[in-house]
Amino acid sequence: MKCTHTIHDRHCHHGWNNTNTPVLRIEPGETVEFLTQDSSGGQLGKSSTLADLGKLDFAKVNPVTGPVHIDGAEPGDAIAVTLLEFGPSGWGWTANIPGFGLLADQFKDPALHIWTYDAQSLAPALYGPGGRVPLKPFCGTIGLAPAEPGLHSVVPPRRMGGNMDIRDLAAGTTLYLPVEVAGGLFSLGDTHAAQGDGEVCGxxxxxxxxxxxxxxxxxxxxxxxxxxxxxxxxxxxxxxKGYEVTTGIGADLMEGARAAVSGMIDLLCKRHNMNAVDAYMLCSVCGDLRISEIVDMPNWVVSFYFPRIVLE
Incomplete structure (x- = not known):
């Protein structure tokens, strides 16, 4: 769609800082088109191999386009951002990065999958022998600058948003962000073609x-x-087509989540003859972690929902 302004992906930064100079100043009610880089910051591409994954410079990951100064925004206000439209690129990647992810202790070796998909129809993307993953483009990282001075990593989410990885921040959603500094200083990036709730492999x-x-x-x-x-x-x-669901039950929600995901990986490996790391990455892009019960002390229930439509 036609927007009031466009910001190109060369206008990006790799950390939140309230002294970053705005690349654009807008009035409330205006629209902006953001061009983004992938979360590797261009270090991975359509022809990348496992060797390229091992060369990643983590100082360059998760670039966000911006910042944008919204006139009149002051601490205590909120900026409402309505995500109007996504223009997907037709390719992407999923990786198991050693030391990162919910089951990092179990999956210590790197793995990389390069995806191609139809950017117009958004038909399900193919994965391995027979897998078809429904797509839903969204923003993984979207937020404002913090009041705390200095440079802050873009990796963890914060009160003002950031790397929240909420898969429902998709077209049509309106996000309300708390303003901590004058102008808000809005940026976004880390766009995804699909993700399960939890993004379990990272x-x-x-x-x-x-x-x-x-x-x-x-x-x-x-x-x-x-x-x-x-x-x-x-x-x-x-x-x-419904879901296959595994659970983890115990006194620790994190351990419950790990057990639920591990159970689903085991199920996918046995039923579909998949390698464990391939099942782990597939769970990350289309399966959902949910807290099913958190009141019947001392044990809580975490469930992992895997959509049957992907492999049937």
Whole structure:
């Protein structure tokens, strides 16, 4: 769609800092098209191999395009960002990066899968022998600058947003972000073609996209944390054939999550003759971790939902 402004992907930064110079100043109500790099910062591409994964410079990962200064935004306000449209690139990557991910102690060797997909139809992307992953482009990293001075890593999410990896920050969603500094200083990046809730191996289908967004200002909102509104159902693209579900039960939610994911990997390996690391990466791009029960002390239930439509 046609926007009021366009910001090219060369206008990016690799950490949150409230002294970053805005590349654009806008009034509330204006629209901006953002061009993004993939989360490797261009270090991986359509022809990359496992050797390229081993050469990643982690100082260059997760670049975000911006920042944008929204006139009139002050601490205590909220900036409402409506994600209008995504322009997918047609390719992406998923990797198991040693030392990163929910089951990093179990999967110590690197692995890389390069995806290609139809950027117009967004038909399910092929994976291995018979796998078909439904796509839903979204922003993995989207947020404002923190009030705390200095340079802050873009990897962990923060009160003002950032690397939240919420797969429902897709077209039509409106995200409300708490403002900590004048102008907000908004940036986004780390776009994905698909991801399961939890992003369990640490990567999704990492895929550069263009993103069109509209900005509004809400005075004196006093949000403690980000919130968002979706335009409709959020799992319809996965629901058609139901789910296989594994659980983890115990006194620690993290250990419950690990057990639930491990159980699904075992199930996929046995039923579909998959390698464990391939099952792990597939779980990351289309399976959902959920807290099913958190009141029946001392044990809680975490479930992992894998959509049957992917492999049937």
């Amino acid at each position: 990567t999704a289908i990492e895929s550069p996209c263009t993103v069109a967004a509209k900005f509004e200002l809400i005075k004196c909102a006093n949000l403690a944390f980000p919130r968002f509104t979706t335009p409709g159902p959020v799992t319809r693209h996965l629901d058609a």
